Amino acid sequence: MSGRYLGRKFTQALVTIVAIVILMFLMFRLMPGSPDRALGRNPNLTPEVIAAARARWGLDKPLIPDQLVAYITSTATGDLGYSIFYRGQPVTDVVGQSVGPTVLLVGLGEIVAIVIGLLIGAYAGWRRGGVVDRIGNGASLVLYSMPYFVIGMPLIIIFAAGLHWFPTSGMISPAAESGPFSGYLIDLGRHLVLPLTAVSLGLLGAYSILMRAAIIETRAEDYVTTARAKGLTESRILRAHAFPNALLPMVTLIAINLGYVIAGAITAEIVFNWPGLGTLTIEALNARDYPVLQGIFLLVAVSVVLANFMADIVYGFLDPRVRV
Amino acid sequence: MSASLRARLGRVAIAAGLVASTILPAAGAVRAADPVVLRVGTTQDLDSTNPWQTYLVVGYEVFQLTYNLLTEFDKDAKPAPGFAESWDRAPDKVTFHIRQGMKWSDGQTADSADVCYTWGLAMAAIKDDTNVGAGYLDPNIKDAGVTKVECPDANTFIAYTTDQSDRIYQVYVPILPKHIFGKDDYKKIADEKFNAPLVGTGPYILKEWKTGQFTRFVRNPNYWGTQGLADEVEIHFYKTSDTMVQALKANELDYAHGVNPDQFNQLKTDPAYGTTVGKANGWTQLAFNTYGTGTGKTIKGGGPSTTALKDTAFRDALGYAVDKKTLVDRVLGGYGDVGTTNVPPVLKDWHVEPDKPRTFDIEKAKSLLDAAGYKLDANGKRLDKDNKPIKLRLDMPDSDENYPKAAQFIKEWYGQLGIDVTTQVMTSAALGTLILPPPDAQAKYDIELWGWAGNPDPNALLQIFRCDAIGGTSDSQYCNKDFDALYDEQLKESGDTRKATLAKIQNLIYDEAPYDILFYDSNLDVWRTDKFAGWQNMPSDGTPMFTYGTLDYTLLTDAKAQPSAAPSAAPGAASGEPSAAASSAPSTTGGNTSSSGTNTILIVVVALLVVLAIAAVLLMNRRRTGRIEEE
Numbered sequence: 001m002s003g004r005y006l007g008r009k010f011t012q013a014l015v016t017i018v019a020i021v022i023l024m025f026l027m028f029r030l031m032p033g034s035p036d037r038a039l040g041r042n043p044n045l046t047p048e049v050i051a052a053a054r055a056r057w058g059l060d061k062p063l064i065p066d067q068l069v070a071y072i073t074s075t076a077t078g079d080l081g082y083s084i085f086y087r088g089q090p091v092t093d094v095v096g097q098s099v100g101p102t103v104l105l106v107g108l109g110e111i112v113a114i115v116i117g118l119l120i121g122a123y124a125g126w127r128r129g130g131v132v133d134r135i136g137n138g139a140s141l142v143l144y145s146m147p148y149f150v151i152g153m154p155l156i157i158i159f160a161a162g163l164h165w166f167p168t169s170g171m172i173s174p175a176a177e178s179g180p181f182s183g184y185l186i187d188l189g190r191h192l193v194l195p196l197t198a199v200s201l202g203l204l205g206a207y208s209i210l211m212r213a214a215i216i217e218t219r220a221e222d223y224v225t226t227a228r229a230k231g232l233t234e235s236r237i238l239r240a241h242a243f244p245n246a247l248l249p250m251v252t253l254i255a256i257n258l259g260y261v262i263a264g265a266i267t268a269e270i271v272f273n274w275p276g277l278g279t280l281t282i283e284a285l286n287a288r289d290y291p292v293l294q295g296i297f298l299l300v301a302v303s304v305v306l307a308n309f310m311a312d313i314v315y316g317f318l319d320p321r322v323r324v
Numbered sequence: 325m326s327a328s329l330r331a332r333l334g335r336v337a338i339a340a341g342l343v344a345s346t347i348l349p350a351a352g353a354v355r356a357a358d359p360v361v362l363r364v365g366t367t368q369d370l371d372s373t374n375p376w377q378t379y380l381v382v383g384y385e386v387f388q389l390t391y392n393l394l395t396e397f398d399k400d401a402k403p404a405p406g407f408a409e410s411w412d413r414a415p416d417k418v419t420f421h422i423r424q425g426m427k428w429s430d431g432q433t434a435d436s437a438d439v440c441y442t443w444g445l446a447m448a449a450i451k452d453d454t455n456v457g458a459g460y461l462d463p464n465i466k467d468a469g470v471t472k473v474e475c476p477d478a479n480t481f482i483a484y485t486t487d488q489s490d491r492i493y494q495v496y497v498p499i500l501p502k503h504i505f506g507k508d509d510y511k512k513i514a515d516e517k518f519n520a521p522l523v524g525t526g527p528y529i530l531k532e533w534k535t536g537q538f539t540r541f542v543r544n545p546n547y548w549g550t551q552g553l554a555d556e557v558e559i560h561f562y563k564t565s566d567t568m569v570q571a572l573k574a575n576e577l578d579y580a581h582g583v584n585p586d587q588f589n590q591l592k593t594d595p596a597y598g599t600t601v602g603k604a605n606g607w608t609q610l611a612f613n614t615y616g617t618g619t620g621k622t623i624k625g626g627g628p629s630t631t632a633l634k635d636t637a638f639r640d641a642l643g644y645a646v647d648k649k650t651l652v653d654r655v656l657g658g659y660g661d662v663g664t665t666n667v668p669p670v671l672k673d674w675h676v677e678p679d680k681p682r683t684f685d686i687e688k689a690k691s692l693l694d695a696a697g698y699k700l701d702a703n704g705k706r707l708d709k710d711n712k713p714i715k716l717r718l719d720m721p722d723s724d725e726n727y728p729k730a731a732q733f734i735k736e737w738y739g740q741l742g743i744d745v746t747t748q749v750m751t752s753a754a755l756g757t758l759i760l761p762p763p764d765a766q767a768k769y770d771i772e773l774w775g776w777a778g779n780p781d782p783n784a785l786l787q788i789f790r791c792d793a794i795g796g797t798s799d800s801q802y803c804n805k806d807f808d809a810l811y812d813e814q815l816k817e818s819g820d821t822r823k824a825t826l827a828k829i830q831n832l833i834y835d836e837a838p839y840d841i842l843f844y845d846s847n848l849d850v851w852r853t854d855k856f857a858g859w860q861n862m863p864s865d866g867t868p869m870f871t872y873g874t875l876d877y878t879l880l881t882d883a884k885a886q887p888s889a890a891p892s893a894a895p896g897a898a899s900g901e902p903s904a905a906a907s908s909a910p911s912t913t914g915g916n917t918s919s920s921g922t923n924t925i926l927i928v929v930v931a932l933l934v935v936l937a938i939a940a941v942l943l944m945n946r947r948r949t950g951r952i953e954e955e
Contacts, residue, residue: 050796052454085371086371086372086535087371087372087374087377087458088372088374088377088515088517089517089535094535097535097536098536153566156567156570157570160570160574161570161573161574164574164575167571167574167576168567168570168571168574168576169562169567169570169571169576170537170538170560171537172534172537174361174532174534174538174540174556174558175358175361177532177534177540178532269563270563270564270567271563271564271566271567272567273537273560273561273562273563273567275534275535275536275537279536279563280536282563283369283536285751286723286751286752286753287753288751288753
């Protein structure tokens with residue numbers, strides 16, 4: 001892979017991030033409504049207090065250039081400001097607390113969905129019209145079109161409220177929080193099962209459907225016919241020839257999806273009361289918590305850009321034609 | 325499938341089984357030494373543990389568990405001993421006697437110095453004509469007319485005021501430990517983090533706060549009052565009431581605050597749950613944009629879309645077109661009260677019903693409009709006095725699912741008068757800004773559908789109608805010098821004299837109709853009866869928790885210790901309030917609720933049928949396409 005190819009991709013990524021930072025600042029301020037009017041309806045509030053709050057949050061200064069310049073300089077130094085809703089807490093803390101839970105839930109969900117989805121898709125595509133294809137593809141289509149809360153709510157009703165196998169919601173019990181580490185892990189595991197199942201099921205469909213299509217395409221390729229003529233077993237052809245080649249279009253999908261791991265699965269997080277970035281986003285939106293919103297969107301934007309950058313590099317390795 | 329693959333799958337299955345066996349059986353296993361935990365759920369998320377900074381009911385609950393007010397509330401929401409054990413009233417001052425030998429949870433002595441410090445913060449802010457932090461707490465002291473505070477000795481605190489009202493005993497200012505925050509002035513205290521663990525004098529001390537998830541409180545061994553049964557209290561925050569109710573059913577919660585009418589109806593017939601309909605100290609209203617009334621001012625490119633809104637006769641006529649009983653029944657599921665005056669009935673000492681109530685009568689509304697000079701045009705549309713068809717913009721926040729439902733009824737009823745209504749839902753932040761007059765915004769709206777919640781004293785809910793509230797809290801842009809004069813008058817009065825003035829005020833606002841108060845909301849709360857008993861509504865038409873004070877947290881008893889042979893008469897439970905649960909008997913099943921089990925099975929069966937149907941359709945579809953491809 002040439003250094004030029006790498007350099008060009010890197011510059012592209014960097015420019016995108018800078019553009020996003022500026023656009024984001026402007027976008028949020030174009031939204032109607034100001035945080036000082038979102039903070040509850042206090043019948044006691046005097047104009048002086050409102051003015052003081054505005055000054056505290058820097059809302060009293062002109063948008064451009066004062067607020068913009070202050071925002072860019074502090075962002076560049078890693079200071080994302082203070083949350084308006086969680087009064088006084090630094091944005092890095094508020095957002096930081098939510099990154100872990102989201103990466104754990106959606107990241108694991110992606111991995112499970114990728115592994116199972118690709119296997120089902122590959123097998124279904126290879127044995128097109130077979131039982132696995134009919135059931136797998138049908139189920140994939142249904143799951144693909146289902147939002148997380150439609151998958152999640154029945155899971156809660158059956159396995160948590162009905163059978164009491166798992167907790168209904170949350171990430172950790174307060175008791176386990178202060179207990180021994182092994183107890184913490186078991187408690188976390190119990191809380192993770194249902195949301196992880198919902199997220200994996202929701203993501204699985206896309207992978208399986210795409211993989212099935214890719215395998216069907218490769219099945220007609222000459223090298224598959226050649227392999228068959230050489231007398232290889234069907235399973236070996238699938239594993240050694242068709243599967244790796246069908247994986248190529250998957251790389252893009254996986255890379256983009258991995259970028260969105262950070263963005264979380266908002267509806268899944270809300271149904272399961274999972275303290276991740278998805279729920280934080282909704283909360284920050286309602287409170288017009290600009291600093292937190294900016295923090296989240298910056299994180300999401302950077303991770304999507306980085307994931308795409310990685311995809312470009314991986315693609316460069318996998319497919320020599322793009323390295324021009 | 326090859327043999328090796330099968331073997332591999334077998335190994336995976338065994339591994340999965342091992343993981344499951346460590347994860348699964350933990351459910352419900354309680355060891356003897358486990359602390360008794362009271363688990364409470366709410367759909368609000370805690371914003372701050374700093375009492376001066378919280379805007380939310382849940383924030384009040386957190387600081388009231390940890391700290392004491394100078395005077396607390398008893399179960400009828402009347403003044404009760406708190407940080408002060410007793411008090412004497414003189415014409416110009418109230419002398420509070422602080423408890424002897426009281427200790428903070430860290431063992432330090434708690435005395436009048438702590439009160440002087442905390443009230444002093446508010447006094448300093450009042451002197452500077454500003455507020456402390458969010459500005460919710462200190463106005464309580466200002467409203468009580470306190471001019472000076474002093475602490476002549478460790479057990480005496482004196483507040484100077486000529487105000488003879490009860491407001492001095494309803495001051496929502498938690499007494500903070502001076503030995504911890506003493507260095508802070510009123511500006512600095514607003515920035516304090518109040519990181520857990522805190523130090524307080526309340527029954528349960530905040531030990532831990534997991535942002536967006538829960539707070540955990542531990543028993544305060546130094547608490548001066550009755551020690552509660554629970555060793556720990558947890559308050560869990562939920563994003564939706566659906567999840568909260570499932571958690572209650574799964575025995576992960578003992579109490580759920582704020583469920584919706586459907587969930588409430590489902591649970592109230594189940595003996596495993598106690599329920600209550602608590603009257604809320606607040607309402608949902610239509611606020612008419614009357615900008616310019618009394619002042620004659622207009623806003624270029626903004627303000628109300630028609631001059632009719634400034635006309636009392638017009639607003640009065642609209643009042644006859646709203647069937648509030650229907651709103652309560654259809655929007656609130658029957659759980660609420662028809663709205664009338666701007667002092668909610670829950671403030672029993674001050675609420676009056678209007679002298680000239682409007683009853684739902686569309687024909688009367690039409691004739692009143694005709695009489696006031698608002699004629700119909702050829703198309704049946706109502707014209708204002710500029711001969712312009714009246715088209716009203718109704719805006720509401722997205723914070724309550726009931727608002728759009730109510731708006732649909734309003735639209736329908738006003739439509740029958742020949743008045744078109746366009747409705748729009750927006751975020752609270754957007755609406756809060758939209759309604760502001762210049763210089764902040766253009767007050768470009770006609771009707772705002774929103775609500776308010778008040779204090780134990782009606783003052784807070786009155787001042788939103790003052791002329792000087794325009795640009796601040798006013799959402800009707802209403803200005804009437806007579807009202808302002810009456811407001812100032814009642815501020816100085818107490819007892820029956822004040823009630824008489826408040827009656828005038830309520831009738832004035834009702835007759836002038838800058839607001840049409842649609843209904844007084846209610847809080848629907850549900851609790852399990854298998855672990856704790858002794859739930860009491862505080863006051864009797866309120867709820868056990870998320871109310872005035874935190875008395876109920878210490879009054880709960882062990883449900884299992886009660887005789888289970890008398891299921892219909894559980895002693896001490898919900899004290900026989902008509903609105904409370906019919907039966908609060910302890911459940912003998914200990915967690916598994918039979919009737920909700922039937923529901924679960926029903927839902928599962930329906931869900932399975934739907935999935936099977938979809939699968940069948942897809943399968944048939946695939947077969948057909950498969951055949952076509954083969955042809």
